[in-house]
Amino acid sequence: MNAADPSRPVGLLAELTHRCPLGCPYCSNPLELDPRQHELDTASWKRVFSEAAAVGILQLHLSGGEPASRRDLVELVAHGAKLGLYSNLITSGIGLTQMLVSKLAEAGLDHVQLSIQDSEPRSADHIAGYKGAFARKLEAASFVTEAGLPLTVNAVIHRANVRRAGAMVELAVRLGARRVEIAHTQYYGWGAKNRGLLMPSREEAEAAIGEVEALKTSLSGTIVIDHVAPDYHARYPKPCMSGWARRTLNVTPSGKVLPCHAAELIPGLEFWNVADHSLDEIWNHSPAFNAFRGDDWMREPCRSCSRKTIDFGGCRCQAFMLTGEARNADPVCHLSPHHHVVETILAEARDDTHPPQPYAYRRLRPSTAVRRERLDISAD
Amino acid sequence: MTEGDASSLSGASRPRLPRGVRLKHDDIRNEWLLLAPERVLKTNAIAVEILKRCTGEKSLDAIVDDLASTFTAERSRVDNDVRALLTELATKRLVDL
Numbered sequence: 001m002n003a004a005d006p007s008r009p010v011g012l013l014a015e016l017t018h019r020c021p022l023g024c025p026y027c028s029n030p031l032e033l034d035p036r037q038h039e040l041d042t043a044s045w046k047r048v049f050s051e052a053a054a055v056g057i058l059q060l061h062l063s064g065g066e067p068a069s070r071r072d073l074v075e076l077v078a079h080g081a082k083l084g085l086y087s088n089l090i091t092s093g094i095g096l097t098q099m100l101v102s103k104l105a106e107a108g109l110d111h112v113q114l115s116i117q118d119s120e121p122r123s124a125d126h127i128a129g130y131k132g133a134f135a136r137k138l139e140a141a142s143f144v145t146e147a148g149l150p151l152t153v154n155a156v157i158h159r160a161n162v163r164r165a166g167a168m169v170e171l172a173v174r175l176g177a178r179r180v181e182i183a184h185t186q187y188y189g190w191g192a193k194n195r196g197l198l199m200p201s202r203e204e205a206e207a208a209i210g211e212v213e214a215l216k217t218s219l220s221g222t223i224v225i226d227h228v229a230p231d232y233h234a235r236y237p238k239p240c241m242s243g244w245a246r247r248t249l250n251v252t253p254s255g256k257v258l259p260c261h262a263a264e265l266i267p268g269l270e271f272w273n274v275a276d277h278s279l280d281e282i283w284n285h286s287p288a289f290n291a292f293r294g295d296d297w298m299r300e301p302c303r304s305c306s307r308k309t310i311d312f313g314g315c316r317c318q319a320f321m322l323t324g325e326a327r328n329a330d331p332v333c334h335l336s337p338h339h340h341v342v343e344t345i346l347a348e349a350r351d352d353t354h355p356p357q358p359y360a361y362r363r364l365r366p367s368t369a370v371r372r373e374r375l376d377i378s379a380d
Numbered sequence: 381m382t383e384g385d386a387s388s389l390s391g392a393s394r395p396r397l398p399r400g401v402r403l404k405h406d407d408i409r410n411e412w413l414l415l416a417p418e419r420v421l422k423t424n425a426i427a428v429e430i431l432k433r434c435t436g437e438k439s440l441d442a443i444v445d446d447l448a449s450t451f452t453a454e455r456s457r458v459d460n461d462v463r464a465l466l467t468e469l470a471t472k473r474l475v476d477l
């Protein structure tokens with residue numbers, strides 16, 4: 001019974017900033033991160049939220065980067081609440097103090113999604129590239145539940161933690177979460193860069209899926225488990241974004257509006273910026289949003305396939321990354337003439353003879369990071 | 381959820397929507413929606429009347445009485461509807477009992 005009026009978007013992902021203290025190697029942010037000086041200011045974000053409410057957005061996802069890196073976070077949450085938007089804070093937990101969480105709750109925040117990297121503290125800190133991150137996340141979880149806010153725990157599954165998918169669900173229960181998202185890594189942005197180090201073997205992935213599915217039943221009524229299975233192992237692709245430009249908008253820290261967070265990797269798409277156009281204009285007329293709406297753009301085998309209204313031919317970004325052409329079927333689909341590309345990648349994931357390599361941690365470029373530190377100090 | 385679960389709900393429990401679950405009339409689409417983490421649920425007229433009364437103040441029995449008299453409906457049918465809806469939503473953790 002999900003509401004579906006395809007002419008209007010329901011969700012806005014507001015990437016308030018790309019600044020983040022963590023360096024998760026699967027981060028969905030682009031490799032080219034927006035530096036602080038390019039971020040929209042408070043007034044612009046408020047205007048974007050107002051335009052979002054007017055165009056029919058119901059849920060506002062405050063994300064990043066780490067949204068708590070923004071000093072105006074409470075003010076932005078309060079503005080969203082005034083507009084009647086359902087607000088969801090997607091956070092690493094680093095930078096959330098007890099004071100900040102209680103101010104956010106007072107300002108009308110509806111829900112918090114906290115990421116955890118593993119159930120094992122040392123492994124979790126290694127994945128995040130930040131010593132002590134795990135302990136601070138547990139603390140952040142208690143701030144959230146003590147403030148009376150509902151908590152969802154998010155865990156991204158990959159080779160280093162795939163054996164503890166079930167343990168992460170149990171950790172979420174202990175932290176007082178009402179909901180947990182177990183999502184196998186998707187290979188965009190930093191995830192694509194680190195794919196060789198992240199992809200679990202088929203056996204490991206299947207064992208994790210079985211474990212989590214069993215917990216869905218045994219923990220029913222205690223915690224809701226939303227499970228995103230790894231698409232590389234599936235026969236059909238996922239209905240990416242519930243179809244291109246059908247339900248959500250994504251605004252980057254500098255105000256560019258994307259149909260999905262990875263869309264910028266597709267060359268030749270023209271994205272509009274909130275500085276130049278209203279969200280309504282962008283939703284209805286931006287070339288990037290119209291590029292893959294409907295099915296006129298589709299090629300075979302999707303064009304004559306009966307599943308095209310179910311999966312929309314899969315993910316455009318993945319089709320581009322793995323076949324070089326965004327209009328092709330997502331090669332995860334076994335009907336795709338490029339499906340062998342996915343099979344080759346999976347075969348490599350089984351080959352553990354490669355020496356272990358360090359992750360390429362997600363970071364702003366060193367020069368930018370130094371400049372950012374200086375700005376932080378002078379702004380105090 | 382089985383029928384047994386729905387009928388084992390205590391009439392004395394005081395159902396309420398927890399923080400993070402909101403009933404909202406969407407003026408743009410002109411419909412009632414239940415907003416929850418990562419979910420937007422279309423809500424029919426009967427469900428709206430039930431959920432409006434789930435404030436944590438009234439007991440399940442009192443909610444059924446109220447609905448049965450407001451809509452001059454058979455109490456046992458209302459009772460079934462209310463229990464079925466609340467049981468389903470409780471499994472999804474969208475209502476606290």
Ligand code: SF4
Pocket residue numbers: 020021022023024026027028029064065066091092115362
């Ligand atoms: S995935 Fe990790 S690095 Fe990326 S924004 Fe979230 S916490 Fe920060």
Ligand code: SF4
Pocket residue numbers: 236237301302303305306307308309311312313314329330333334335336
């Ligand atoms: S051929 Fe295209 S539409 Fe059909 S199942 Fe595969 S990806 Fe989906």
